[in-house]
Amino acid sequence: MSACKPVYDGLCSQTTAPWFAQLDRVRQRIDEDVTARAGQRHQQWIETLHTCNNKQTPSQCVAEKTKRRISYLEVQNHLIKQRTSATYQCYATKLKAHFYDTPIPSATVYVFDTTEMFFLNPAGSGSRYGEDNNILWDKGDTAIIAVDGWLGRQECERVGI
Incomplete structure (x- = not known):
């Protein structure tokens, strides 16, 4: 040790x-x-x-x-480069997500001049980042996003990278 x-x-x-x-x-x-x-x-x-x-x-x-x-x-602190990114169109807004290969795979979501960070959690399908009322659930060309306090649960479609 x-x-x-x-x-x-x-x-x-x-x-x-x-x-x-x-x-x-x-x-x-x-x-x-x-x-x-x-x-x-x-x-x-x-x-x-x-x-x-x-x-x-x-x-x-x-x-x-x-x-x-x-x-x-x-x-x-920008010590690691993003693995990939995606842009999603949701009902109320457009958002950008960056995905990282960190010790616990993570994603950052940029929406409404705010940045939220989520950590990968087990999911039956797709990639589920976050927990409870704070999630980004990426399922190919679609995603579900919710951020407690300022963005209710919304279904989104991928519109770019």
Whole structure:
């Protein structure tokens, strides 16, 4: 097992150590101007990991949260190129989605001057990103989109890439 930094004390395991190491490498690539603000948010994020102590498999919970954090940082800081993109025409609006090969595959949706990030979840068909009332469910030439609070569930058609 690779050594974890002291900041991860009590959270480091054979399962989580490689993800913490990758997370630290990703953070090193972030520009110094962003690092000061990101450092505060990163410390707050580390504090949320302790909620995993109440889970049946704390190490898996921490690893999952860390993979999500890596995915978020890579996309938000433009450290990874999009795998593909798609444009959808919905009833109320047109939206653009970018798809990424991150530790947990992810998608960002741009609509109404807002950006939302979704993570891939199991689906019976198509690719379902997000959960509950925040979803992008891509099914070939169609998609279903919903963002809690500002975009109700809508069916959309792919109109471009």
